[in-house]
Amino acid sequence: MNKKVEARARAEKMKQLRKEHKVTVKRTQGLLKEQKRIHRDICLTIRDTPKTIPEIAEVMEMPSHEVLWHITALKKYDVVAEEGMCGEYVLYTRAEEEA
Amino acid sequence: MMEKLLNTLKIDALVVGGGIAGMQSALDLADQGYQVAMVEKEASIGGKMIALSKVFPTLDCCSCITTPKMSAVAHHENIHLFTYCEVQSVEENTNGFKTTVLQKPRYLDADACTGCRMCEYVCPIDLRNPFDLNMGATRAVRVPFSTAVPQIAVLDMENCILCGKCEKACPVGCIDFSQQPKLFTLQTDTIILATGFETTKRDAKKEYGAGELHNVIDGLMMERLLAPTGPYGRIIRPGDGKEPDSIAYVQCAGSRDKTLGVEYCSRVCCMYAIKQAMLISGSLPLADITIYYMDIRAFGKGYEQFFQNARAMGVEFVRGKVAKITQDDHQNPVVRFESTDNGSKVSERTHDLVVLSTGMLPSYDTKPVYRIPAGDDGFVYVPEPNSAPCVTDREGIFVTGAAAGPMDIVDSIVMAGAAAMESAAYMSEKQDQAEIHEQAEESEMEVAHV
Numbered sequence: 001m002n003k004k005v006e007a008r009a010r011a012e013k014m015k016q017l018r019k020e021h022k023v024t025v026k027r028t029q030g031l032l033k034e035q036k037r038i039h040r041d042i043c044l045t046i047r048d049t050p051k052t053i054p055e056i057a058e059v060m061e062m063p064s065h066e067v068l069w070h071i072t073a074l075k076k077y078d079v080v081a082e083e084g085m086c087g088e089y090v091l092y093t094r095a096e097e098e099a
Numbered sequence: 100m101m102e103k104l105l106n107t108l109k110i111d112a113l114v115v116g117g118g119i120a121g122m123q124s125a126l127d128l129a130d131q132g133y134q135v136a137m138v139e140k141e142a143s144i145g146g147k148m149i150a151l152s153k154v155f156p157t158l159d160c161c162s163c164i165t166t167p168k169m170s171a172v173a174h175h176e177n178i179h180l181f182t183y184c185e186v187q188s189v190e191e192n193t194n195g196f197k198t199t200v201l202q203k204p205r206y207l208d209a210d211a212c213t214g215c216r217m218c219e220y221v222c223p224i225d226l227r228n229p230f231d232l233n234m235g236a237t238r239a240v241r242v243p244f245s246t247a248v249p250q251i252a253v254l255d256m257e258n259c260i261l262c263g264k265c266e267k268a269c270p271v272g273c274i275d276f277s278q279q280p281k282l283f284t285l286q287t288d289t290i291i292l293a294t295g296f297e298t299t300k301r302d303a304k305k306e307y308g309a310g311e312l313h314n315v316i317d318g319l320m321m322e323r324l325l326a327p328t329g330p331y332g333r334i335i336r337p338g339d340g341k342e343p344d345s346i347a348y349v350q351c352a353g354s355r356d357k358t359l360g361v362e363y364c365s366r367v368c369c370m371y372a373i374k375q376a377m378l379i380s381g382s383l384p385l386a387d388i389t390i391y392y393m394d395i396r397a398f399g400k401g402y403e404q405f406f407q408n409a410r411a412m413g414v415e416f417v418r419g420k421v422a423k424i425t426q427d428d429h430q431n432p433v434v435r436f437e438s439t440d441n442g443s444k445v446s447e448r449t450h451d452l453v454v455l456s457t458g459m460l461p462s463y464d465t466k467p468v469y470r471i472p473a474g475d476d477g478f479v480y481v482p483e484p485n486s487a488p489c490v491t492d493r494e495g496i497f498v499t500g501a502a503a504g505p506m507d508i509v510d511s512i513v514m515a516g517a518a519a520m521e522s523a524a525y526m527s528e529k530q531d532q533a534e535i536h537e538q539a540e541e542s543e544m545e546v547a548h549v
Binding site: 054068072077085089090 | 223225227235236258261266313331337338
């Protein structure tokens, strides 16, 4: 019972906070949606064959510096991993998911 | 903004800034038995130095020097550390200085946070990491960097979607979205300003690409690329991830430049460029490294030998001024320069990556809060720089490190010790005067009694 009350109070508090920070929340939600789409597309692009940054950028029709930043973020949080080199470029692949 | 006024703490000395100079001053004073408060605007102490790779000319690891000092500051029984705080005002009174400090909200209970980073792992939004000069990524709630002191997370409310995932993931339940800024005051006898420096912005010169060429970076960005904790974990160029085979340094890209209003020499750029060139030679042995320079100023102990070592390792030094940097169709920077080595000759060379050796700029105007003016160069004004380099024109307030002017780490540490001594001498003299005054009063009372 207590847990239910606590959860309800917490939900109410979050609702209130979202109302107070309406503008920020709307902006960051838009940013997050876009980011999720890009991350999904990157993961699809490198799922079967490891690729370099210019190769991913070409498939996704995105500037290569932006692709590199997203790959850096995905690598930091263990979604993407390096898999050797192709000439002067690093090859990136989907990191093995934990069972 | 709701602000809550907290109590006043009575402390001997206040050190403003938690970089290498501030930390050294605080430790030197605390070791003498003085109670010291350190106020740092960032969420962690360590300043610029903790982000660097290695120091010149010894090539010692920066983190190995800075981290123990950060830890010593945090654990010293005489040092009271206030991070994520900003000084709002300073009033002089009969007891010294009353400083009002704003504690910015971390949106979590700092005493309860263990720095486990569970909140960071579950946060859904990726943001550019300021610690990696925006090359790497971080999250809206994060511990600032792996060796941050204190190891306490901070939530960036400006980029938070308020999903509440961090709150659920936190094992100690320390997230508090409703936290507000708080004010508190410090009563101190003396203040040491160690507010550090900024570097020339990468986009300051339109001739050098105005910050729009992704493979033209600055010296601090290269420091992050060289650091073991860097954003990519290796040296690749930010434009497209290519491992550079030809790297160029452009010296005086922000110093000795009247067009930018920076006429002075920043004193560190020659040596950090040489240091980075040597480190790159180690990481990428096949890479060609060129340094375009006007003069090499290797003035410190062991610096000239360091410069000669770089030459012997194959780093190419081209004397001449770089006029313009553009880029070709493959994002390779093209450097147009006038070489003065064999008569005047204008040439163009294509490199994979160009590093601008940007200079040091003042980072903080001390006039509004501390009523201390800036000198002609914009750094804190020191009336007698030769005989008393730490003494400002306001009694009881001292300056140290790069807040006083461009200087390297060695000089910052030396000056920090000097500022601590000046400060201790000031407090000691004040104490002596108070005792003499007290004795005189007691004598007068005794005479009156007789």
